Amino acid sequence: MAELYVVGIGPGAYEKMTVEAEQVLRRCPVIAGYQVYIELIREYFPQKNFLATAMRQEEERCRMALDAAQAGEDTAMICSGDSGVYGMAGLILQLLEEGNWPDVKVQIIPGVTAALAGGALLGAPLTNDFAVISLSDLLTPAEEIQKRLRGAAIGDFVVCIYNPSSRKRKDYLKKACEILLEYRNPDTVCGLVSQIGRQGQRMEILTLNQLKDRETDMFTTVFIGNSRTRKIGKYMVTPRGYRLTKMSGEEERQG
Amino acid sequence: MAELYVVGIGPGAYEKMTVEAEQVLRRCPVIAGYQVYIELIREYFPQKNFLATAMRQEEERCRMALDAAQAGEDTAMICSGDSGVYGMAGLILQLLEEGNWPDVKVQIIPGVTAALAGGALLGAPLTNDFAVISLSDLLTPAEEIQKRLRGAAIGDFVVCIYNPSSRKRKDYLKKACEILLEYRNPDTVCGLVSQIGRQGQRMEILTLNQLKDRETDMFTTVFIGNSRTRKIGKYMVTPRGYRLTKMSGEEERQG
Numbered sequence: 001m002a003e004l005y006v007v008g009i010g011p012g013a014y015e016k017m018t019v020e021a022e023q024v025l026r027r028c029p030v031i032a033g034y035q036v037y038i039e040l041i042r043e044y045f046p047q048k049n050f051l052a053t054a055m056r057q058e059e060e061r062c063r064m065a066l067d068a069a070q071a072g073e074d075t076a077m078i079c080s081g082d083s084g085v086y087g088m089a090g091l092i093l094q095l096l097e098e099g100n101w102p103d104v105k106v107q108i109i110p111g112v113t114a115a116l117a118g119g120a121l122l123g124a125p126l127t128n129d130f131a132v133i134s135l136s137d138l139l140t141p142a143e144e145i146q147k148r149l150r151g152a153a154i155g156d157f158v159v160c161i162y163n164p165s166s167r168k169r170k171d172y173l174k175k176a177c178e179i180l181l182e183y184r185n186p187d188t189v190c191g192l193v194s195q196i197g198r199q200g201q202r203m204e205i206l207t208l209n210q211l212k213d214r215e216t217d218m219f220t221t222v223f224i225g226n227s228r229t230r231k232i233g234k235y236m237v238t239p240r241g242y243r244l245t246k247m248s249g250e251e252e253r254q255g
Numbered sequence: 256m257a258e259l260y261v262v263g264i265g266p267g268a269y270e271k272m273t274v275e276a277e278q279v280l281r282r283c284p285v286i287a288g289y290q291v292y293i294e295l296i297r298e299y300f301p302q303k304n305f306l307a308t309a310m311r312q313e314e315e316r317c318r319m320a321l322d323a324a325q326a327g328e329d330t331a332m333i334c335s336g337d338s339g340v341y342g343m344a345g346l347i348l349q350l351l352e353e354g355n356w357p358d359v360k361v362q363i364i365p366g367v368t369a370a371l372a373g374g375a376l377l378g379a380p381l382t383n384d385f386a387v388i389s390l391s392d393l394l395t396p397a398e399e400i401q402k403r404l405r406g407a408a409i410g411d412f413v414v415c416i417y418n419p420s421s422r423k424r425k426d427y428l429k430k431a432c433e434i435l436l437e438y439r440n441p442d443t444v445c446g447l448v449s450q451i452g453r454q455g456q457r458m459e460i461l462t463l464n465q466l467k468d469r470e471t472d473m474f475t476t477v478f479i480g481n482s483r484t485r486k487i488g489k490y491m492v493t494p495r496g497y498r499l500t501k502m503s504g505e506e507e508r509q510g
Contacts, residue, residue, distance in 0.1 A: 020270035084374045090382035093492050108375035110367050119339045120363035127345035129403050131386040139495050151410020155403040237348050240394050
Protein backbone atom coordinates (compact mmCIF):
# COMPACT_ATOMS: atom_id res chain seq x y z
CA MET A 1 0.00 0.00 0.00
CA ALA A 2 1.57 3.27 -1.08
CA GLU A 3 0.36 6.82 -1.49
CA LEU A 4 0.05 8.74 -4.73
CA TYR A 5 -0.10 12.45 -3.99
CA VAL A 6 -1.29 14.73 -6.78
CA VAL A 7 0.43 17.95 -5.79
CA GLY A 8 -0.23 21.50 -6.97
CA ILE A 9 3.15 23.26 -6.70
CA GLY A 10 1.87 26.77 -7.39
CA PRO A 11 2.91 29.05 -10.23
CA GLY A 12 6.62 28.31 -10.19
CA ALA A 13 8.52 30.12 -7.46
CA TYR A 14 9.43 27.73 -4.66
CA GLU A 15 7.94 29.90 -1.91
CA LYS A 16 4.51 29.92 -3.56
CA MET A 17 4.25 26.20 -2.82
CA THR A 18 2.24 25.30 0.30
CA VAL A 19 3.96 23.96 3.39
CA GLU A 20 2.02 20.73 2.81
CA ALA A 21 3.26 20.40 -0.79
CA GLU A 22 6.83 20.91 0.40
CA GLN A 23 6.42 18.27 3.12
CA VAL A 24 4.95 15.77 0.66
CA LEU A 25 7.76 16.29 -1.86
CA ARG A 26 10.38 15.84 0.89
CA ARG A 27 8.72 12.60 1.98
CA CYS A 28 8.18 10.89 -1.39
CA PRO A 29 11.10 9.01 -2.99
CA VAL A 30 9.48 9.32 -6.44
CA ILE A 31 8.42 12.60 -8.10
CA ALA A 32 6.61 12.40 -11.46
CA GLY A 33 5.64 15.27 -13.75
CA TYR A 34 5.98 17.20 -16.95
CA GLN A 35 9.70 17.79 -17.47
CA VAL A 36 9.41 21.61 -17.37
CA TYR A 37 7.79 21.46 -13.92
CA ILE A 38 10.33 18.91 -12.71
CA GLU A 39 13.08 21.39 -13.63
CA LEU A 40 11.37 24.08 -11.52
CA ILE A 41 11.82 22.04 -8.34
CA ARG A 42 14.68 19.63 -9.00
CA GLU A 43 17.36 21.70 -7.22
CA TYR A 44 15.35 21.75 -3.97
CA PHE A 45 14.83 18.00 -3.84
CA PRO A 46 18.08 16.16 -4.53
CA GLN A 47 18.26 12.37 -4.35
CA LYS A 48 14.78 11.80 -5.74
CA ASN A 49 13.78 9.39 -8.46
CA PHE A 50 12.31 11.78 -11.04
CA LEU A 51 9.90 10.42 -13.65
CA ALA A 52 9.63 13.17 -16.26
CA THR A 53 7.60 12.97 -19.43
CA ALA A 54 7.21 15.35 -22.33
CA MET A 55 4.26 17.58 -23.07
CA ARG A 56 1.03 15.94 -24.23
CA GLN A 57 1.89 12.68 -22.51
CA GLU A 58 -0.49 13.33 -19.65
CA GLU A 59 -1.98 9.88 -19.59
CA GLU A 60 1.38 8.12 -19.86
CA ARG A 61 2.67 10.34 -17.04
CA CYS A 62 -0.27 9.44 -14.81
CA ARG A 63 0.12 5.73 -15.52
CA MET A 64 3.84 5.89 -14.65
CA ALA A 65 3.02 7.57 -11.35
CA LEU A 66 0.28 5.04 -10.55
CA ASP A 67 2.63 2.17 -11.43
CA ALA A 68 5.35 3.56 -9.15
CA ALA A 69 2.91 3.79 -6.24
CA GLN A 70 1.51 0.33 -6.97
CA ALA A 71 5.09 -0.97 -6.79
CA GLY A 72 5.16 0.31 -3.22
CA GLU A 73 6.88 3.68 -3.40
CA ASP A 74 5.16 6.82 -2.12
CA THR A 75 4.94 9.00 -5.20
CA ALA A 76 4.22 12.68 -5.83
CA MET A 77 2.76 13.68 -9.17
CA ILE A 78 3.34 17.40 -9.57
CA CYS A 79 1.11 19.86 -11.41
CA SER A 80 1.81 23.55 -11.91
CA GLY A 81 -0.64 25.79 -10.08
CA ASP A 82 -3.39 23.73 -8.50
CA SER A 83 -3.65 19.96 -8.88
CA GLY A 84 -7.33 20.22 -9.76
CA VAL A 85 -7.74 23.32 -11.94
CA TYR A 86 -6.90 21.95 -15.42
CA GLY A 87 -4.54 19.66 -13.50
CA MET A 88 -3.96 15.92 -13.34
CA ALA A 89 -6.21 15.05 -10.37
CA GLY A 90 -9.21 14.32 -12.60
CA LEU A 91 -7.27 12.09 -14.96
CA ILE A 92 -5.72 10.11 -12.08
CA LEU A 93 -9.16 9.49 -10.56
CA GLN A 94 -10.57 8.47 -13.95
CA LEU A 95 -7.71 6.02 -14.48
CA LEU A 96 -8.25 4.48 -11.04
CA GLU A 97 -11.60 3.22 -12.33
CA GLU A 98 -9.70 0.72 -14.48
CA GLY A 99 -8.90 -1.19 -11.30
CA ASN A 100 -5.25 -1.77 -12.21
CA TRP A 101 -3.76 -0.10 -9.14
CA PRO A 102 -5.59 -1.67 -6.18
CA ASP A 103 -2.89 -0.85 -3.62
CA VAL A 104 -2.62 2.87 -4.38
CA LYS A 105 -4.19 5.44 -2.09
CA VAL A 106 -4.65 8.81 -3.82
CA GLN A 107 -4.48 12.16 -2.05
CA ILE A 108 -5.06 15.48 -3.81
CA ILE A 109 -2.96 18.39 -2.50
CA PRO A 110 -4.22 21.81 -3.64
CA GLY A 111 -1.98 24.69 -4.73
CA VAL A 112 -2.12 28.35 -5.73
CA THR A 113 -3.52 28.47 -9.26
CA ALA A 114 -2.56 31.16 -11.80
CA ALA A 115 -5.82 33.07 -11.28
CA LEU A 116 -4.84 33.74 -7.66
CA ALA A 117 -1.11 34.28 -8.19
CA GLY A 118 -1.69 36.50 -11.24
CA GLY A 119 -4.50 38.37 -9.49
CA ALA A 120 -2.19 39.19 -6.57
CA LEU A 121 0.36 40.70 -8.95
CA LEU A 122 -2.25 42.85 -10.69
CA GLY A 123 -3.90 43.99 -7.46
CA ALA A 124 -7.31 42.58 -6.60
CA PRO A 125 -9.23 41.70 -9.77
CA LEU A 126 -11.07 38.73 -8.16
CA THR A 127 -12.71 40.43 -5.17
CA ASN A 128 -16.10 39.70 -6.69
CA ASP A 129 -17.52 36.67 -8.52
CA PHE A 130 -15.34 35.33 -11.31
CA ALA A 131 -15.16 32.66 -13.99
CA VAL A 132 -12.09 30.71 -15.09
CA ILE A 133 -12.02 29.65 -18.75
CA SER A 134 -9.34 27.87 -20.77
CA LEU A 135 -9.23 28.81 -24.45
CA SER A 136 -7.46 25.59 -25.38
CA ASP A 137 -9.71 23.57 -27.68
CA LEU A 138 -7.44 20.58 -27.41
CA LEU A 139 -9.82 18.90 -24.99
CA THR A 140 -12.93 21.08 -25.17
CA PRO A 141 -14.85 21.85 -28.39
CA ALA A 142 -14.58 25.48 -29.58
CA GLU A 143 -18.38 25.92 -29.47
CA GLU A 144 -18.38 24.98 -25.79
CA ILE A 145 -15.69 27.55 -25.05
CA GLN A 146 -17.72 30.21 -26.86
CA LYS A 147 -20.80 29.25 -24.84
CA ARG A 148 -18.76 29.69 -21.67
CA LEU A 149 -17.55 33.12 -22.75
CA ARG A 150 -21.13 34.22 -23.46
CA GLY A 151 -22.38 32.85 -20.14
CA ALA A 152 -19.60 34.69 -18.31
CA ALA A 153 -20.38 37.90 -20.20
CA ILE A 154 -24.12 37.64 -19.46
CA GLY A 155 -23.37 37.07 -15.77
CA ASP A 156 -20.99 40.08 -15.64
CA PHE A 157 -18.29 37.86 -14.18
CA VAL A 158 -14.69 38.91 -13.97
CA VAL A 159 -13.14 36.44 -16.43
CA CYS A 160 -9.76 34.81 -15.95
CA ILE A 161 -8.45 33.15 -19.10
CA TYR A 162 -5.90 30.31 -19.12
CA ASN A 163 -4.11 29.19 -22.28
CA PRO A 164 -5.11 32.35 -24.17
CA SER A 165 -3.18 31.36 -27.28
CA SER A 166 -0.27 29.41 -28.60
CA ARG A 167 1.64 29.03 -31.83
CA LYS A 168 -1.20 27.26 -33.59
CA ARG A 169 -4.00 29.26 -31.98
CA LYS A 170 -2.88 32.83 -32.49
CA ASP A 171 -6.31 34.46 -32.80
CA TYR A 172 -8.19 32.70 -29.97
CA LEU A 173 -7.82 35.55 -27.52
CA LYS A 174 -8.96 38.02 -30.18
CA LYS A 175 -12.10 35.97 -30.78
CA ALA A 176 -12.78 35.72 -27.06
CA CYS A 177 -12.44 39.50 -26.69
CA GLU A 178 -14.81 40.02 -29.61
CA ILE A 179 -17.46 37.90 -27.87
CA LEU A 180 -17.02 39.85 -24.63
CA LEU A 181 -17.14 43.17 -26.51
CA GLU A 182 -20.70 42.32 -27.58
CA TYR A 183 -21.64 42.70 -23.90
CA ARG A 184 -18.94 44.80 -22.28
CA ASN A 185 -17.55 48.32 -22.70
CA PRO A 186 -14.35 48.57 -24.83
CA ASP A 187 -12.78 50.47 -21.92
CA THR A 188 -13.28 47.55 -19.51
CA VAL A 189 -10.14 47.25 -17.38
CA CYS A 190 -8.12 44.12 -18.21
CA GLY A 191 -4.80 42.66 -17.10
CA LEU A 192 -2.11 40.37 -18.46
CA VAL A 193 0.42 38.45 -16.39
CA SER A 194 3.19 36.33 -17.89
CA GLN A 195 5.63 33.84 -16.35
CA ILE A 196 4.14 34.24 -12.88
CA GLY A 197 6.74 33.56 -10.23
CA ARG A 198 9.32 32.65 -12.85
CA GLN A 199 12.14 34.44 -14.60
CA GLY A 200 10.80 37.06 -16.99
CA GLN A 201 7.65 37.74 -14.95
CA ARG A 202 5.80 40.74 -16.33
CA MET A 203 2.38 42.30 -16.23
CA GLU A 204 0.30 44.97 -17.88
CA ILE A 205 -3.03 46.68 -17.34
CA LEU A 206 -4.92 47.66 -20.50
CA THR A 207 -8.43 48.02 -21.94
CA LEU A 208 -10.50 45.22 -23.44
CA ASN A 209 -10.19 46.94 -26.79
CA GLN A 210 -6.39 46.92 -26.53
CA LEU A 211 -6.36 43.35 -25.28
CA LYS A 212 -8.18 42.22 -28.42
CA ASP A 213 -5.12 42.94 -30.55
CA ARG A 214 -2.49 41.77 -28.11
CA GLU A 215 -0.41 38.70 -28.85
CA THR A 216 0.04 36.36 -25.92
CA ASP A 217 1.45 32.92 -25.29
CA MET A 218 0.58 29.91 -23.21
CA PHE A 219 2.50 31.25 -20.20
CA THR A 220 0.20 34.25 -19.98
CA THR A 221 -2.91 34.53 -17.82
CA VAL A 222 -5.50 37.10 -18.86
CA PHE A 223 -7.94 38.97 -16.61
CA ILE A 224 -11.01 40.74 -18.02
CA GLY A 225 -12.73 43.00 -15.51
CA ASN A 226 -16.47 43.15 -14.89
CA SER A 227 -18.53 46.34 -15.30
CA ARG A 228 -17.21 47.70 -11.99
CA THR A 229 -13.53 46.84 -12.24
CA ARG A 230 -11.33 49.93 -11.96
CA LYS A 231 -7.74 50.92 -12.33
CA ILE A 232 -6.54 52.35 -9.00
CA GLY A 233 -3.00 53.67 -9.34
CA LYS A 234 -1.04 50.83 -10.88
CA TYR A 235 -3.55 48.20 -9.72
CA MET A 236 -6.55 46.40 -11.26
CA VAL A 237 -9.27 46.28 -8.59
CA THR A 238 -12.80 44.88 -8.66
CA PRO A 239 -14.59 46.55 -5.74
CA ARG A 240 -16.98 44.39 -3.81
CA GLY A 241 -19.42 47.04 -2.77
CA TYR A 242 -17.51 48.02 0.36
CA ARG A 243 -18.82 51.50 0.85
CA LEU A 244 -15.89 52.58 2.98
CA THR A 245 -18.24 53.05 5.91
CA LYS A 246 -18.66 50.70 8.80
CA MET A 247 -20.43 47.49 7.84
CA SER A 248 -23.88 46.98 9.26
CA GLY A 249 -24.97 43.75 7.61
CA GLU A 250 -24.75 40.15 8.55
CA GLU A 251 -21.84 37.81 9.08
CA GLU A 252 -19.92 36.53 6.10
CA ARG A 253 -16.87 34.48 5.49
CA GLN A 254 -13.94 35.28 3.22
CA GLY A 255 -12.23 33.43 0.40
CA MET B 256 8.74 53.18 4.80
CA ALA B 257 7.18 49.89 5.89
CA GLU B 258 5.48 47.01 4.14
CA LEU B 259 1.85 46.00 4.45
CA TYR B 260 1.43 42.42 3.28
CA VAL B 261 -2.11 41.24 2.57
CA VAL B 262 -1.69 37.52 3.16
CA GLY B 263 -3.97 34.64 2.18
CA ILE B 264 -3.39 31.98 4.85
CA GLY B 265 -5.36 29.21 3.12
CA PRO B 266 -8.39 27.39 4.47
CA GLY B 267 -7.22 27.01 8.06
CA ALA B 268 -4.75 24.18 8.59
CA TYR B 269 -1.24 25.56 9.05
CA GLU B 270 0.30 23.37 6.36
CA LYS B 271 -2.08 24.70 3.68
CA MET B 272 -0.38 28.09 4.00
CA THR B 273 2.27 28.84 1.37
CA VAL B 274 5.94 28.93 2.28
CA GLU B 275 5.85 32.63 1.36
CA ALA B 276 2.92 33.36 3.70
CA GLU B 277 4.76 31.61 6.52
CA GLN B 278 7.94 33.60 5.85
CA VAL B 279 6.02 36.89 5.79
CA LEU B 280 4.23 36.14 9.07
CA ARG B 281 7.55 35.22 10.72
CA ARG B 282 9.08 38.49 9.55
CA CYS B 283 6.33 40.96 10.47
CA PRO B 284 6.11 42.20 14.07
CA VAL B 285 2.43 43.11 13.61
CA ILE B 286 -0.31 40.73 12.42
CA ALA B 287 -3.80 42.13 11.84
CA GLY B 288 -6.99 40.23 11.05
CA TYR B 289 -10.44 39.02 11.97
CA GLN B 290 -10.16 37.50 15.44
CA VAL B 291 -11.25 34.00 14.33
CA TYR B 292 -8.41 33.86 11.78
CA ILE B 293 -5.91 35.26 14.29
CA GLU B 294 -6.80 32.35 16.60
CA LEU B 295 -6.05 29.87 13.78
CA ILE B 296 -2.42 30.97 13.62
CA ARG B 297 -1.63 32.55 17.00
CA GLU B 298 0.09 29.47 18.47
CA TYR B 299 2.58 29.30 15.59
CA PHE B 300 3.65 32.93 15.85
CA PRO B 301 4.35 33.86 19.47
CA GLN B 302 5.66 37.32 20.39
CA LYS B 303 3.66 39.13 17.74
CA ASN B 304 1.59 42.24 18.20
CA PHE B 305 -1.83 40.98 17.11
CA LEU B 306 -4.45 43.51 16.00
CA ALA B 307 -7.72 41.56 15.99
CA THR B 308 -11.10 43.03 15.13
CA ALA B 309 -14.57 41.53 15.19
CA MET B 310 -16.62 40.47 12.19
CA ARG B 311 -18.06 43.19 9.97
CA GLN B 312 -15.29 45.60 10.91
CA GLU B 313 -13.42 45.06 7.66
CA GLU B 314 -12.72 48.70 7.02
CA GLU B 315 -11.63 49.43 10.58
CA ARG B 316 -9.35 46.38 10.40
CA CYS B 317 -7.76 47.58 7.17
CA ARG B 318 -7.24 51.09 8.56
CA MET B 319 -5.57 49.69 11.68
CA ALA B 320 -3.21 47.65 9.53
CA LEU B 321 -2.41 50.62 7.29
CA ASP B 322 -1.81 52.82 10.35
CA ALA B 323 0.56 50.24 11.86
CA ALA B 324 2.58 50.12 8.64
CA GLN B 325 2.56 53.90 8.30
CA ALA B 326 3.97 54.06 11.85
CA GLY B 327 6.95 52.09 10.53
CA GLU B 328 6.24 48.47 11.44
CA ASP B 329 6.08 45.77 8.77
CA THR B 330 2.54 44.46 9.07
CA ALA B 331 0.73 41.36 7.80
CA MET B 332 -3.02 41.57 7.29
CA ILE B 333 -4.31 38.00 7.16
CA CYS B 334 -7.28 36.75 5.15
CA SER B 335 -8.63 33.21 5.16
CA GLY B 336 -8.19 31.41 1.85
CA ASP B 337 -6.81 33.80 -0.75
CA SER B 338 -6.13 37.47 -0.07
CA GLY B 339 -7.95 38.48 -3.25
CA VAL B 340 -10.96 36.17 -3.62
CA TYR B 341 -13.58 37.95 -1.47
CA GLY B 342 -10.56 38.99 0.61
CA MET B 343 -9.18 42.27 1.91
CA ALA B 344 -6.75 43.10 -0.92
CA GLY B 345 -9.34 45.12 -2.83
CA LEU B 346 -10.40 47.17 0.17
CA ILE B 347 -6.78 47.94 1.12
CA LEU B 348 -6.05 49.19 -2.41
CA GLN B 349 -9.24 51.27 -2.43
CA LEU B 350 -8.31 52.84 0.91
CA LEU B 351 -4.81 53.70 -0.34
CA GLU B 352 -6.47 56.12 -2.76
CA GLU B 353 -7.27 58.38 0.21
CA GLY B 354 -3.58 59.25 0.35
CA ASN B 355 -3.35 58.93 4.14
CA TRP B 356 -0.62 56.30 4.22
CA PRO B 357 2.11 57.65 1.91
CA ASP B 358 4.92 55.56 3.45
CA VAL B 359 3.20 52.19 3.12
CA LYS B 360 4.19 49.73 0.40
CA VAL B 361 1.50 47.10 -0.20
CA GLN B 362 2.22 43.54 -1.32
CA ILE B 363 -0.51 40.99 -2.01
CA ILE B 364 0.39 37.38 -1.10
CA PRO B 365 -1.96 34.78 -2.63
CA GLY B 366 -3.25 31.69 -0.83
CA VAL B 367 -5.27 28.53 -1.44
CA THR B 368 -8.91 29.58 -1.65
CA ALA B 369 -11.80 27.33 -0.54
CA ALA B 370 -12.67 26.37 -4.13
CA LEU B 371 -9.27 24.69 -4.49
CA ALA B 372 -9.00 23.22 -0.99
CA GLY B 373 -12.59 21.97 -1.05
CA GLY B 374 -12.22 20.66 -4.58
CA ALA B 375 -9.17 18.61 -3.54
CA LEU B 376 -11.18 16.97 -0.76
CA LEU B 377 -14.05 16.10 -3.10
CA GLY B 378 -11.81 14.80 -5.88
CA ALA B 379 -11.45 16.92 -9.00
CA PRO B 380 -14.60 18.98 -9.60
CA LEU B 381 -12.70 21.92 -11.18
CA THR B 382 -10.84 20.18 -13.98
CA ASN B 383 -12.88 22.15 -16.49
CA ASP B 384 -14.03 25.79 -16.59
CA PHE B 385 -15.69 27.00 -13.41
CA ALA B 386 -17.36 30.01 -11.84
CA VAL B 387 -17.06 31.20 -8.24
CA ILE B 388 -20.12 32.95 -6.81
CA SER B 389 -20.82 34.27 -3.31
CA LEU B 390 -24.48 34.15 -2.25
CA SER B 391 -23.97 36.84 0.37
CA ASP B 392 -26.08 39.85 -0.55
CA LEU B 393 -24.40 41.94 2.09
CA LEU B 394 -22.26 43.68 -0.52
CA THR B 395 -23.83 42.56 -3.80
CA PRO B 396 -27.51 43.09 -4.74
CA ALA B 397 -29.58 39.88 -4.89
CA GLU B 398 -30.53 40.55 -8.54
CA GLU B 399 -26.87 40.65 -9.49
CA ILE B 400 -26.27 37.31 -7.78
CA GLN B 401 -29.20 35.79 -9.67
CA LYS B 402 -27.82 37.14 -12.94
CA ARG B 403 -24.50 35.47 -12.13
CA LEU B 404 -26.20 32.14 -11.41
CA ARG B 405 -28.04 32.31 -14.73
CA GLY B 406 -24.89 33.22 -16.64
CA ALA B 407 -23.04 30.32 -15.03
CA ALA B 408 -25.92 27.95 -15.86
CA ILE B 409 -26.08 29.12 -19.48
CA GLY B 410 -22.31 28.64 -19.82
CA ASP B 411 -22.47 25.12 -18.30
CA PHE B 412 -19.81 26.11 -15.78
CA VAL B 413 -19.04 24.03 -12.75
CA VAL B 414 -20.21 26.42 -10.01
CA CYS B 415 -18.46 26.88 -6.69
CA ILE B 416 -20.59 28.73 -4.14
CA TYR B 417 -19.15 30.65 -1.17
CA ASN B 418 -21.31 31.86 1.73
CA PRO B 419 -24.22 29.60 0.71
CA SER B 420 -26.33 30.62 3.68
CA SER B 421 -26.27 31.91 7.22
CA ARG B 422 -28.69 32.43 10.08
CA LYS B 423 -30.52 35.27 8.38
CA ARG B 424 -30.30 33.85 4.86
CA LYS B 425 -31.52 30.31 5.28
CA ASP B 426 -33.12 29.83 1.86
CA TYR B 427 -30.46 31.40 -0.39
CA LEU B 428 -28.91 28.11 -1.43
CA LYS B 429 -32.35 26.69 -2.18
CA LYS B 430 -33.10 29.65 -4.46
CA ALA B 431 -29.75 29.27 -6.20
CA CYS B 432 -30.41 25.57 -6.81
CA GLU B 433 -33.84 26.39 -8.21
CA ILE B 434 -32.28 28.74 -10.74
CA LEU B 435 -29.73 26.12 -11.78
CA LEU B 436 -32.45 23.45 -12.00
CA GLU B 437 -34.09 25.50 -14.77
CA TYR B 438 -31.03 24.61 -16.88
CA ARG B 439 -29.48 21.53 -15.33
CA ASN B 440 -30.53 17.94 -14.66
CA PRO B 441 -31.78 17.25 -11.08
CA ASP B 442 -29.25 14.39 -10.94
CA THR B 443 -26.31 16.74 -11.53
CA VAL B 444 -23.46 15.68 -9.25
CA CYS B 445 -22.83 18.19 -6.44
CA GLY B 446 -20.56 18.36 -3.41
CA LEU B 447 -20.51 20.03 0.00
CA VAL B 448 -17.41 20.65 2.09
CA SER B 449 -17.50 22.16 5.59
CA GLN B 450 -14.77 23.44 7.90
CA ILE B 451 -12.05 22.77 5.34
CA GLY B 452 -8.74 22.07 7.06
CA ARG B 453 -10.27 22.75 10.48
CA GLN B 454 -11.71 20.64 13.26
CA GLY B 455 -15.01 19.08 12.20
CA GLN B 456 -14.11 18.92 8.50
CA ARG B 457 -16.71 16.94 6.59
CA MET B 458 -17.88 16.45 3.04
CA GLU B 459 -20.69 14.92 1.07
CA ILE B 460 -21.51 14.16 -2.56
CA LEU B 461 -25.17 14.47 -3.52
CA THR B 462 -27.47 15.44 -6.39
CA LEU B 463 -28.58 18.97 -7.25
CA ASN B 464 -32.11 18.00 -6.27
CA GLN B 465 -30.91 16.86 -2.83
CA LEU B 466 -28.71 19.92 -2.43
CA LYS B 467 -31.74 22.18 -2.89
CA ASP B 468 -33.18 21.08 0.45
CA ARG B 469 -29.93 20.88 2.36
CA GLU B 470 -29.21 23.34 5.18
CA THR B 471 -25.71 24.75 5.17
CA ASP B 472 -23.78 27.42 7.02
CA MET B 473 -21.20 30.04 6.22
CA PHE B 474 -18.34 27.58 6.77
CA THR B 475 -19.58 25.41 3.91
CA THR B 476 -18.43 25.57 0.30
CA VAL B 477 -20.78 24.14 -2.33
CA PHE B 478 -19.84 22.62 -5.69
CA ILE B 479 -22.39 22.14 -8.46
CA GLY B 480 -21.16 20.00 -11.32
CA ASN B 481 -21.55 20.79 -15.01
CA SER B 482 -23.36 18.50 -17.46
CA ARG B 483 -20.36 16.14 -17.57
CA THR B 484 -19.43 15.94 -13.91
CA ARG B 485 -19.51 12.34 -12.62
CA LYS B 486 -19.24 10.49 -9.38
CA ILE B 487 -16.29 8.09 -9.62
CA GLY B 488 -16.12 5.91 -6.52
CA LYS B 489 -16.25 8.34 -3.62
CA TYR B 490 -15.04 11.26 -5.75
CA MET B 491 -16.65 14.13 -7.65
CA VAL B 492 -14.85 14.45 -10.99
CA THR B 493 -15.37 16.79 -13.93
CA PRO B 494 -13.61 15.13 -16.85
CA ARG B 495 -11.78 17.41 -19.20
CA GLY B 496 -12.21 15.44 -22.35
CA TYR B 497 -9.13 13.34 -21.80
CA ARG B 498 -10.00 10.36 -23.91
CA LEU B 499 -7.64 8.03 -22.11
CA THR B 500 -5.66 7.64 -25.30
CA LYS B 501 -2.42 9.31 -26.12
CA MET B 502 -2.78 13.04 -26.75
CA SER B 503 -2.19 14.21 -30.27
CA GLY B 504 -3.00 17.91 -30.05
CA GLU B 505 -1.02 20.97 -29.36
CA GLU B 506 0.86 22.20 -26.31
CA GLU B 507 -1.04 23.50 -23.33
CA ARG B 508 -0.27 24.68 -19.87
CA GLN B 509 -1.89 23.56 -16.64
CA GLY B 510 -3.57 25.34 -13.76
